[in-house]
Structures are given as structure tokens and as C-alpha cells.
Amino acid sequence: MRALNLHSDLDVIWRSRPGWRGVLTNVNHSDVGLRFMITACVYFAIGGILSMMIRAQLATPRSAFVGPEIYNQLFTMHGSLMMFLFAIPFIEGLAMFMLPKMLGARDLAFPRLSAFGWWCYFFGGLILIVAMAFGVAPDSGWFMYTPLSSKTYTPGINSDVWLIGITFVEISAVCAAVELVVSILKVRAPGMPLSRMPIFAWYILVTAGMMAVGFPPLILASILLEIERAFGWPFFDPTRGGSPLLWQHLFWLFGHPEVYIIFLPAAGVVSTVLPVMVRHPLIGYSWVVGSVLVLGFFSFGLWVHHMFATGIPHLALAFFSAASALVAVPTVVQLFAWLATMWAGKPLLRLPMLYIAGFFFNFLLGGLTGVMLAIVPFNWQVHDTAFVTAHLHYVLIGGFLFPMLAGLYYWLPRLTARLSHQILGRLGFWLVFTGFNATFLVMHVTGLLGMPRRVYTYQAGLGWDWPNLVSSIGSFILAFGFAAVLIDVLLAIFLGKRSPRNPWRANTLEWAVPVPTPSYNFGSLPHVESREPLDSHGKLAVSLAEGEGYLSRARDNMRETMGVSSASGAVSEVIVVPGNSWLPFLTAAATGVFFLAILFGFYLSAIPPMLIVVALVWRWAADIGAKTDLGPLDIGMGQRALAHHESPDPPGWWGSILTLVANATFFMSLLFGFAFLATVASGWPPPVLFQPSLIAGAVVILGVSIAWISEVIALRRAAQEARSAMFSYFISASVMALVVVALAIFAWRGGVDPSAHAYGATIVFLAAYGCVHGVIATLMLAFVGSRIASGYVSPARLLEPRVARHWLRYGCAVIAIVAVVIALPGGATWRW
Amino acid sequence: MALVIKLLGGLSLWAGGFSLLYALHGYGCAVNWGQRTFGPFTQLGLALLVSWLALLSITGLFVYVLHRQPMPTDPMLTRVALIGAWGGLIGMLLTGAPVVLPARCL
Numbered sequence: 001m002r003a004l005n006l007h008s009d010l011d012v013i014w015r016s017r018p019g020w021r022g023v024l025t026n027v028n029h030s031d032v033g034l035r036f037m038i039t040a041c042v043y044f045a046i047g048g049i050l051s052m053m054i055r056a057q058l059a060t061p062r063s064a065f066v067g068p069e070i071y072n073q074l075f076t077m078h079g080s081l082m083m084f085l086f087a088i089p090f091i092e093g094l095a096m097f098m099l100p101k102m103l104g105a106r107d108l109a110f111p112r113l114s115a116f117g118w119w120c121y122f123f124g125g126l127i128l129i130v131a132m133a134f135g136v137a138p139d140s141g142w143f144m145y146t147p148l149s150s151k152t153y154t155p156g157i158n159s160d161v162w163l164i165g166i167t168f169v170e171i172s173a174v175c176a177a178v179e180l181v182v183s184i185l186k187v188r189a190p191g192m193p194l195s196r197m198p199i200f201a202w203y204i205l206v207t208a209g210m211m212a213v214g215f216p217p218l219i220l221a222s223i224l225l226e227i228e229r230a231f232g233w234p235f236f237d238p239t240r241g242g243s244p245l246l247w248q249h250l251f252w253l254f255g256h257p258e259v260y261i262i263f264l265p266a267a268g269v270v271s272t273v274l275p276v277m278v279r280h281p282l283i284g285y286s287w288v289v290g291s292v293l294v295l296g297f298f299s300f301g302l303w304v305h306h307m308f309a310t311g312i313p314h315l316a317l318a319f320f321s322a323a324s325a326l327v328a329v330p331t332v333v334q335l336f337a338w339l340a341t342m343w344a345g346k347p348l349l350r351l352p353m354l355y356i357a358g359f360f361f362n363f364l365l366g367g368l369t370g371v372m373l374a375i376v377p378f379n380w381q382v383h384d385t386a387f388v389t390a391h392l393h394y395v396l397i398g399g400f401l402f403p404m405l406a407g408l409y410y411w412l413p414r415l416t417a418r419l420s421h422q423i424l425g426r427l428g429f430w431l432v433f434t435g436f437n438a439t440f441l442v443m444h445v446t447g448l449l450g451m452p453r454r455v456y457t458y459q460a461g462l463g464w465d466w467p468n469l470v471s472s473i474g475s476f477i478l479a480f481g482f483a484a485v486l487i488d489v490l491l492a493i494f495l496g497k498r499s500p501r502n503p504w505r506a507n508t509l510e511w512a513v514p515v516p517t518p519s520y521n522f523g524s525l526p527h528v529e530s531r532e533p534l535d536s537h538g539k540l541a542v543s544l545a546e547g548e549g550y551l552s553r554a555r556d557n558m559r560e561t562m563g564v565s566s567a568s569g570a571v572s573e574v575i576v577v578p579g580n581s582w583l584p585f586l587t588a589a590a591t592g593v594f595f596l597a598i599l600f601g602f603y604l605s606a607i608p609p610m611l612i613v614v615a616l617v618w619r620w621a622a623d624i625g626a627k628t629d630l631g632p633l634d635i636g637m638g639q640r641a642l643a644h645h646e647s648p649d650p651p652g653w654w655g656s657i658l659t660l661v662a663n664a665t666f667f668m669s670l671l672f673g674f675a676f677l678a679t680v681a682s683g684w685p686p687p688v689l690f691q692p693s694l695i696a697g698a699v700v701i702l703g704v705s706i707a708w709i710s711e712v713i714a715l716r717r718a719a720q721e722a723r724s725a726m727f728s729y730f731i732s733a734s735v736m737a738l739v740v741v742a743l744a745i746f747a748w749r750g751g752v753d754p755s756a757h758a759y760g761a762t763i764v765f766l767a768a769y770g771c772v773h774g775v776i777a778t779l780m781l782a783f784v785g786s787r788i789a790s791g792y793v794s795p796a797r798l799l800e801p802r803v804a805r806h807w808l809r810y811g812c813a814v815i816a817i818v819a820v821v822i823a824l825p826g827g828a829t830w831r832w
Numbered sequence: 833m834a835l836v837i838k839l840l841g842g843l844s845l846w847a848g849g850f851s852l853l854y855a856l857h858g859y860g861c862a863v864n865w866g867q868r869t870f871g872p873f874t875q876l877g878l879a880l881l882v883s884w885l886a887l888l889s890i891t892g893l894f895v896y897v898l899h900r901q902p903m904p905t906d907p908m909l910t911r912v913a914l915i916g917a918w919g920g921l922i923g924m925l926l927t928g929a930p931v932v933l934p935a936r937c938l
Contacts, residue, residue, distance in 0.1 A: 194906075194908075286911040286912055290912045290914075293912065293916050294843060294915065294919035297843035297919070301927060313936065314936075314938050315857055315930055315931070318933060319854055676858075679862035
């Protein structure tokens with residue numbers, strides 16, 4: 001009876017609202033994760049249909065199925081949908097759904113952030129799909145190379161649609177990255193140190209870290225190109241000091257790590273599912289974790305191998321060629337760990353295992369052709385041919401889709417509470433496997449025969465006829481295979497047998513969650529004693545459901561989950577996560593209106609939605625926290641812990657740090673761009689140099705120093721008596737506001753024209769970046785002042801002042817660096 | 833923080849070193865260091881070689897220190913840190929090795 005009451009009480013606290021309000025306000029990680037996955041599958045289906053149209057066009061020479069304009073949109077949208085709107089969001093969704101369950105938690109660290117991310121993703125994708133329906137889809141390739149995507153060669157809004165839509169989706173990815181990293185590090189069951197985490201969590205931790213630093217370069221590139229298209233600032237125009245190669249560098253700085261961002265979670269699925277299928281723990285857990293870490297880093301040193309044919313000096317090519325070959329080593333370490341695990345176990349050839357076998361075959365081929373492409377002379381021979389198309393599909397379909405289908409079938413009982421129909425599932429596998437290889441194996445030959453990529457037709461008699469026909473037939477078999485999988489899953493959902501709680505007899509915590517999944521995951525939270533908790537504690541699921549773990553009572557309508565010390569897994573705090581909220585939807589909608597105003601060139605109209613976003617974010621931050629010190633709370637099992645507001649190490653602090661890391665990557669990419677243009681682009685040095693104003697420069701440097709010092713004093717006061725610090729925060733905010741004005745004057749008086757030369761454009765952009773961060777710091781300091789006034793800050797509750805300190809210091813550092821960087825080249829011509 | 837440094841230090845050194853070599857090469861070519869000689873070396877070649885050897889030494893030192901100071905409470909994390917550190921060192925050795933090649937700004 002007690003257990004029933006517990007579950008009933010928890011459900012009241014955690015469930016979403018009924019009806020359409022529930023749709024718009026739901027922040028539950030299971031629902032948001034499912035939304036991500038379902039939306040990604042819809043985009044996948046659209047991308048798949050586009051690929052069939054591409055194959056229909058290429059099936060025969062001189063085909064008249066579609067013309068070149070439509071064909072350009074088809075392959076651009078196919079690539080963009082699959083990379084940006086399917087692969088990464090699907091991973092995010094799977095991780096969001098699965099991780100809290102695997103880590104023994106009730107939710108992620110920042111549920112509203114996940115929900116906001118989904119709305120951004122949904123709206124961003126919608127922009128692209130609607131544009132396609134109106135015939136103005138992007139048509140410059142999924143990599144949007146300049147100058148093809150520049151205003152001169154793409155005068156319509158096609159490129160703008162891509163830049164705006166994809167940037168919107170990237171915001172979602174950065175949100176997901178912050179969410180996942182902090183959740184994995186902080187929101188776990190007590191007793192689960194890093195060394196006991198499920199292997200999947202390690203993979204997602206590294207992947208999410210890569211997303212946090214991998215996406216900002218592309219966000220920067222997209223903003224720069226959109227500014228060039230809108231206002232004529234020539235970042236990529238070689239006639240005015242810009243360089244198209246800058247776009248390629250920034251794009252592939254993101255684009256190559258993205259391949260691993262896509263592959264690593266899929267490998268994580270293999271490392272999770274394979275040991276269950278072969279009934280043996282993963283061999284070489286530490287080596288796998290280490291190799292994932294190495295892979296994550298090395299993947300950032302490969303980007304130039306996409307640019308081997310651009311005329312970069314041979315020595316630079318050799319750096320990247322060596323790195324591209326070297327990256328195979330950590331990949332192979334994982335492969336050997338999987339083979340050893342299979343060797344030691346007894347493989348059951350169930351459906352997930354079939355897909356893993358398919359993965360081994362296909363990914364091995366993709367990996368081998370990857371090593372071939374890492375070798376510069378070979379790369380030059382096959383550059384921009386169908387060989388590369390075949391290679392990338394072996395990596396992405398072989399290395400991502402096959403493991404994800406293994407994961408789908410493995411976790412289907414967890415996702416749907418139903419079992420699948422094995423016969424239709426197996427038919428689906430064989431169709432997918434056969435169709436995939438028929439399509440892409442032969443495409444290597446097509447490429448070696450010299451057929452370029454992205455051509456809408458070809459002449460007969462070049463030897464390309466039969467391999468193209470085979471590829472086209474194969475693609476339709478592949479499509480039938482995906483249709484069979486879809487039907488199988490739908491049949492499972494609507495007609496499948498009810499699944500038991502743990503149908504695979506697996507040992508990770510997600511299988512201790514009741515079926516169907518309740519909104520709060522666990523009646524009580526476990527204390528983890530081994531890497532395979534269900535194995536070491538046979539009745540764990542029942543005891544948790546009966547409330548014998550942590551947080552086994554519903555307290556004051558609060559959504560509670562446990563926070564731990566990131567390394568040791570010791571109890572650290574009780575995390576109180578926010579409940580259902582309109583804020584994620586409203587903030588994403590206002591952001592969407594802002595982006596649409598930019599897309600249609602209504603630049604002044606973009607200001608009100610931007611201000612609304614700022615107001616909503618303020619409200620977002622003001623919506624949480626506590627007005628009283630709660631002190632240590634009873635968490636069950638004879639222990640007590642502080643609420644996260646009072647903890648020295650709360651998730652919000654980690655989230656702030658990680659957001660700043662992503663932000664700093666953006667800034668570093670910008671500085672790299674400036675240095676790249678100055679050293680490599682033609683037309684430098686620029687005709688007019690920045691002329692620094694001594695007074696404005698001195699005010700900037702003095703201002704950041706005063707703001708920095710006054711904040712130190714303010715936080716010291718707040719730690720003793722919060723009220724006494726309120727005015728110090730307002731003073732600090734006022735000083736920062738003055739610094740912003742001074743920096744703007746400093747940039748304005750420099751006398752450079754941003755539309756005349758890439759130098760001026762970069763200078764003004766740098767100054768704008770500094771001003772934006774000055775404004776953010778100002779708002780945060782003012783926010784802390786207002787929070788002190790309303791009683792949310794005390795010597796025990798200092799999270800908000802501490803987070804504001806991060807942003808103030810980052811803002812001060814950025815402004816000082818910007819002032820020095822933009823003044824240096826023209827420093828010999830100071831004026832008052 | 834100590835844990836983060838131990839886990840990511842070797843690979844961060846590789847990332848920083850790799851970026852430094854690439855940037856140095858780009859800058860050196862832009863300011864014609866490849867044309868100026870310094871004994872048997874060009875100025876660019878010498879700068880790259882010295883930087884590479886210095887980076888190798890620093891990363892090697894990090895690996896040595898890590899071997900001397902394992903994390904006694906968690907042998908698994910010690911192993912991961914060592915794998916990362918060795919990964920950084922081997923990465924520095926192999927990806928930086930092209931600095932010994934003669935053609936530099938072609």
C-alpha cells in the first residue's frame with residue numbers, strides 16, 4: 001500500500017498536463033527524448049524520399065526526371081536533413097530518453113533546456129521543409145561552400161534558409177550538449193563513480209563534449225556568411241580581403257568532428273548491446289573508454305583532409321594526413337574489444353545482433369576506404385567523385401544506422417513496452433543490408449570510373465550506366481527494408497505482446513524501470529555497487545519500486561533527483577528540477593520569429609523578438625530557486641543532503657562552465673578566422689587600418705578592471721550578508737554598461753568600413769561580440785542584484801552570484817582581448 | 833580539477849601542439865621564413881623542428897609524471913588517463929613528424 005501511494009504521489013508531481021497544454025509545456029526527459037527521435041525519423045523519411053528521387057534521376061543516362069535546379073535542391077536537402085536533422089537529433093533523443101534511466105535518475109539536469117532544444121530543432125527543421133515545399137530550398141550542397149552560396153551566385157533566399165534553419169538547429173545541439181554533459185557528470189545514482197558508469201554514458205559524455213566545442217565554429221561561419229549576404233561584409237569575398245577557404249576551414253572544423261559525433265554514440269550502442277547479446281561483460285572497458293577519449297580529441301585534427309585539393313601547402317597536408325590515418329587506431333581498439341567480447345561469450349543471433357553483424361561488415365569497409373582517403377595522392381585521384389559518396393555512406397549508414405537499428409530493436413521494449421515481430425524484423429534487416437550494399441558497394445566503382453559527385457546527369461557510354469542502374473535498384477531495395485522496419489515497429493506498438501521488465505536479462509539500470517515507463521522512472525533511487533547493478537543485486541528493481549532506495553517519498557510537490565560528486569559518485573545534493581513550463585516553447589517561438597525576421601530581411605523587426613527572448617530568459621532564471629535555507633534534507637537510507645541551491649557544486653554551476661566553453665570555442669574560431677585572413681587571404685594588409693582612440697580604449701580597460709574588482713567585493717559581501725551586496729551588484733552592472741558603450745565608441749571611432757574589406761568586417765564583428773558579452777554580464781549582475789532584493793540569495797544560496805561571476809569574468813576577458821586585438825595592427829596611429 | 837588535468841592533459845597537449853605547429857607553419861610561410869636559411873636549416877624548418885621536439889618533451893614529461901602519480905582510489909581512471917596521455921604522446925610524434933620533410937611552403 002505504501003508503495004502504491006508513493007507511485008501515485010510521484011506521478012502527480014512528475015506527469016505532464018493533459019491535452020494541448022501538455023504538448024506545449026511538457027519537459028519530461030522521456031517525452032522530450034521520444035519527440036526528438038520521432039521527429040528525427042520523420043526527417044529521415046523525407047531525406048530518404050529525396051535520395052530515391054536522386055537515384056531515380058541517376059538510374060539512366062540523360063534522364064529527364066528532374067532538372068538541374070531541382071536536383072541541386074534534392075542533394076542539398078538530402079545531405080542537410082540526414083546530417084543535421086536526423087543523425088544528431090536522433091542521438092540526442094536516444095541519450096535524453098535513456099541516460100537518466102541508465103544512470104539511476106529521475107530526470108536530466110535541466111529539463112526545460114531539453115524541451116527548448118526540441119522546439120528549436122522542430123522550428124529550425126520546419127523552416128527548411130517549408131522552404132522545400134515552396135521550391136526555395138537550399139541548393140549549394142550540404143556544406144554551403146562559398147562563393148557558390150554567396151549572394152552573387154545564389155541571389156535568392158535558398159542559402160539564407162540553410163544558414164538560418166541550420167543555425168536554429170545548432171542552438172538545439174549546443175543545448176543538448178550542455179544538458180547531457182552536466183547530467184552525466186552530476187545526475188547519477190549514489191555509489192556510481194565514473195568507473196562504474198554504463199559504457200554508453202561514457203560515449204555520450206565524450207560525444208556531448210565534442211558537440212559543445214564542435215558546433216560553435218559552424219554557428220560562427222553561418223552568422224558570418226549570413227552577414228555577408230545581408231549587409232555585404234566580405235568575410236569570404238577574395239576581391240575584398242576575404243577568403244572562401246575560411247568558410248571551408250570553419251565548416252570542416254565542425255564537419256569532421258561531426259562524423260565522430262555521429263559515430264561514437266552508435267559505437268556506444270554496440271558496446272552496450274553486444275555484451276548482452278553474447279552474454280559476456282564488455283572486455284577492455286578501460287581501453288574502450290580511453291580509446292573513445294582519444295578518438296574524440298583526434299577527430300578535431302582531421303578537418304583539412306576534406307580540403308586536400310584546395311592547394312594547401314604539402315607540409316600542412318602531411319600533418320592532417322598523418323592524423324587522419326592515426327585516428328583509425330583508437331577505432332580499431334574498440335573493434336578488438338568487441339571481437340574479444342564475442343569470442344569470450346556465446347552470441348545469440350537475435351535481431352539486434354544481426355544489425356551489429358551488419359555494422360561490422362559495413363563499417364569495416366567504410367573505415368578502410370577512410371584510411372585510403374587519408375592518403376593525399378589517392379585522395380586527389382578520387383576527390384569529388386562517387387567514391388567519396390560511397391565511402392561516407394558506408395561510414396554513416398554502416399557506422400551509424402546499423403548500430404542504431406540494433407539499439408532500436410534492443411530498447412524497443414523500453415521505448416514502447418512491447419515486443420517486436422521477429423520475422424518481419426529479420427526480413428527488414430536482410431532488405432536493408434542487401435539494398436545498402438547493392439547501392440553503395442558498386443558506387444565505389446562508379447567513382448573509380450571517374451563519375452563526379454553532385455552532377456544531375458551523365459552521357460551514355462562512359463561506363464557509368466550499369467553501376468548507376470545497380471545503385472538505383474539497390475536504393476529502392478534499401479527503402480523497402482526501412483519500410484519493413486517501420487511496419488514492424490508500428491505492429492509492435494499497436495499489436496505486439498506486452499514486454500516483461502527485462503526481456504534481454506541485461507544488467508544495466510534502465511531495465512529496472514517499470515513497464516510502461518512511469519514519468520518519474522524510479523519509485524526510489526538505487527545505491528549502485530557495481531558496473532552491472534542488476535546482476536549484483538538480483539531484486540533491485542522490486543526493492544526500488546517498493547521505495548527502499550533514496551528519495552522514497554514525495555516532498556512538497558518538488559521534482560527531486562539525486563546529485564553526486566562527479567568523480568566519486570558520493571552523495572552531493574538533492575537536485576530539484578523544474579516542472580512543466582511554457583517557457584521553453586515561448587522562448588523557442590520568440591527565437592523563431594527573430595530568425596524569420598532575419599530570413600526575410602526585416603532587420604528592424606528582429607529587435608522586438610530578440611528583446612522578448614531576453615525577457616523570457618530572465619523569467620526562466622527567476623522561475624527557480626528558494627527564498628529560505630532548507631538545510632540538509634532527509635534523502636532516505638539514513639542519509640541527508642543539501643538541496644542543490646545550497647550545494648557548493650550544483651548542476652547550474654557546471655552548466656554555466658560548459659556554456660562558456662562552447663562560447664569560448666566560438667571566440668577562438670573568430671580569432672582563428674582573423675589570423676587566417678591576415679596571413680593567407682589576398683588583398684592584405686588592408687588599405688585602411690583601425691585607428692584606436694586613446695580615451696575610449698582607456699575607459700574600456702579601466703572599466704573592465706573596476707567591474708571585475710567591484711564584483712569581487714560584491715560576492716564577498718554576499719557570502720557574509722546578502723542584502724549588503726545588492727548595491728555593489730547594481731554598481732558593477734552599471735560599470736559594465738558603461739564599458740559596452742565605451743567599446744562601441746572605440747570601435748566606431750576606429751574609422752574602418754566593414755563593407756569595404758574583410759579586415760573592417762572582422763574588426764566590427766569582434767567589437768560586436770565584445771559588446772554582446774558586456775551586455776550579458778551587465779544583465780547577469782543586475783539579475784543578481786534583483787534576486788538579492790527579492791530574497792533568493794543568502795550566504796548559503798550563492799549559485800546565482802557565482803554563475804554571474806563566470807560570465808562577468810568571461811565578458812571582461814573578451815572585451816580586453818578584443819580591444820587589444822583590434823587596436824594592435826593600427827596601434828602606431830593612436831589618436832585621442 | 834586535478835582529475836580533469838590527468839584525464840585530458842596528454843590529449844590537450846596534443847591538441848594544443850598540433851594547432852601550434854599548423855599555425856606556425858601558416859605564419860612562417862606567410863612571412864617567408866621558408867626562404868631564409870639558418871645554417872643547414874631554413875628558419876621555418878628550424879622553428880617547426882624545435883617546436884615539435886619541445887612539444888614532444890613536454891608531453892613525454894606529462895606521461896612520466898602520470899606514471900609516477902597514479903590515482904590510487906580509482907585504478908580504472910588511472911588506466912584511462914594513461915591511455916589518453918600515451919595517445920597524446922604518440923599523436924604528437926606521428927602527426928608532428930612531417931616537420932622533418934623538406935618541402936614546406938609548396
